[in-house]
Amino acid sequence: MPSRPIKRAKLTEPRIPKESAQNGADKHATFTKWAQDRGVETNGVGPARLPGRGLGLVTSHAITKGERMLFVPEKAMFKPNAKFLKAHALERISPHAQLAISLMAVANSDEAPLASWQVTWPNAEDFHQTLPFRWTKVQRNRLPPSVQQPLERQEEDYRKDWNAISNCCTEHDWLESDFLYSWMIVNSRSFHWKPPRGRPGSMVMCPFIDYMNHGPSGTTCNVFQGPQGYEVLADRDYEAGEEVLATYGSHSNDKLLVHYGFVCDSSADTPNIDDDIRLDHVLLPKLSDNIRSQLQDVGFLGAYALLPATNELCFKTQVAVRAVLLTCNEWEYYMSNGEDLSSDYTAAVKEFMRPLLQEYHANAMGHIKWLHSKRPDGHLEAAAGLLMTRWKQIAEALEAYLE
Numbered sequence: 041m042p043s044r045p046i047k048r049a050k051l052t053e054p055r056i057p058k059e060s061a062q063n064g065a066d067k068h069a070t071f072t073k074w075a076q077d078r079g080v081e082t083n084g085v086g087p088a089r090l091p092g093r094g095l096g097l098v099t100s101h102a103i104t105k106g107e108r109m110l111f112v113p114e115k116a117m118f119k120p121n122a123k124f125l126k127a128h129a130l131e132r133i134s135p136h137a138q139l140a141i142s143l144m145a146v147a148n149s150d151e152a153p154l155a156s157w158q159v160t161w162p163n164a165e166d167f168h169q170t171l172p173f174r175w176t177k178v179q180r181n182r183l184p185p186s187v188q189q190p191l192e193r194q195e196e197d198y199r200k201d202w203n204a205i206s207n208c209c210t211e212h213d214w215l216e217s218d219f220l221y222s223w224m225i226v227n228s229r230s231f232h233w234k235p236p237r238g239r240p241g242s243m244v245m246c247p248f249i250d251y252m253n254h255g256p257s258g259t260t261c262n263v264f265q266g267p268q269g270y271e272v273l274a275d276r277d278y279e280a281g282e283e284v285l286a287t288y289g290s291h292s293n294d295k296l297l298v299h300y301g302f303v304c305d306s307s308a309d310t311p312n313i314d315d316d317i318r319l320d321h322v323l324l325p326k327l328s329d330n331i332r333s334q335l336q337d338v339g340f341l342g343a344y345a346l347l348p349a350t351n352e353l354c355f356k357t358q359v360a361v362r363a364v365l366l367t368c369n370e371w372e373y374y375m376s377n378g379e380d381l382s383s384d385y386t387a388a389v390k391e392f393m394r395p396l397l398q399e400y401h402a403n404a405m406g407h408i409k410w411l412h413s414k415r416p417d418g419h420l421e422a423a424a425g426l427l428m429t430r431w432k433q434i435a436e437a438l439e440a441y442l443e
């Protein structure tokens with residue numbers, strides 16, 4: 041293969057100083073030292089490889105509830121390069137693009153000051169496998185309908201960002217694939233930082249905390265922004281060897297899949313209060329224009345869902361179906377009070393939804409069968425594995441409700 045000029049060096053292959061050009065545990069030890077030299081405090085936690093989730097943070101000794109596990113001072117954060125952005129008239133591009141292009145600039149500089157950190161990040165191929173944004177058309181056509189909209193939005197955001205910085209990349213002879221990689225790194229590992237004393241906020245990268253994997257609300261450590269930096273406190277007592285999680289937000293698995301390329305457990309045995317099974321594509325076509333317009337007026341049009349953790353339809357769905365079944369008076373009473381005026385319509389709502397959910401269940405089973413037929417031995421590659429997991433969650437939630 042012809043060698044490429046240094047300026048075009050890919051972010052996937054950062055120029056790495058000799059002392060950090062190591063494999064496995066060594067590169068993490070080098071990075072840990074690099075982070076500590078910049079003021080990052082670690083207490084009893086370190087990186088480890090975990091099946092099915094890349095790297096994560098694991099306790100090396102017992103930790104008591106409330107103890108500080110990590111601290112990342114502001115000075116250790118990587119921030120958008122204001123000087124670079126100003127020089128290229130890029131101050132008004134999105135915060136995401138500002139951070140991504142600043143990351144590219146630093147990675148392509150002669151010093152490559154983040155190299156020890158970069159080698160701990162996933163490579164472009166990891167993103168291609170797990171992010172629907174990078175999947176083939178065939179794989180994307182197998183996604184649940186509820187995932188299509190956020191996926192289109194993400195693509196639109198990326199396209200806007202690329203259009204905004206493409207001239208700058210041409211000027212520096214940087215490739216779009218490098219920007220895309222940088223954009224995906226920011227997408228999956230950045231934080232919002234609002235400095236004290238009213239200084240403007242931005243998206244930033246925080247060394248070490250970015251090892252932390254996600255857990256649903258109520259199952260994770262407390263990660264919060266203090267005046268000096270980001271802090272992680274133990275939410276409970278930990279034994280040595282336990283994974284320490286953060287929550288990226290109370291996101292459904294659809295959102296986690298589109299945005300981060302994974303899904304959390306979500307079943308009756310492992311209830312995940314953040315997950316929902318979106319039903320817009322089954323319910324909206326059954327609502328007349330008149331009903332839709334009434335729902336729009338009261339802010340209840342769309343975002344209908346089945347909640348697997350409680351095995352119930354969400355309140356919005358209850359309202360929408362009651363808009364079809366009840367008189368105007370009864371419907372308004374239900375909306376205001378959360379209960380029916382006279383007889384309880386919960387069973388009638390369920391009967392209304394039953395054929396729609398049965399059809400969606402048949403659809404889910406069709407996808408599961410197709411995925412299984414591709415690899416009857418069960419060894420699915422990453423994208424197919426994620427699709428299989430999500431369709432199984434959808435099918436199980438629908439079955440539980442229909443029972």
Ligand SMILES: C[S@@+](CC[C@H](N)C(=O)[O-])C[C@H]1O[C@@H](n2cnc3c(N)ncnc32)[C@H](O)[C@@H]1O
Nearest residue numbers: 092093094095228229250251252253254300302
């Ligand atoms: C901030 S990074 C966490 C560190 C990452 N696991 C790594 O190997 O570098 C976020 C990425 O970790 C993975 N991840 C986070 N939480 C996960 C989870 N609960 N299950 C599986 N993968 C997870 C996803 O690929 C996500 O985009």
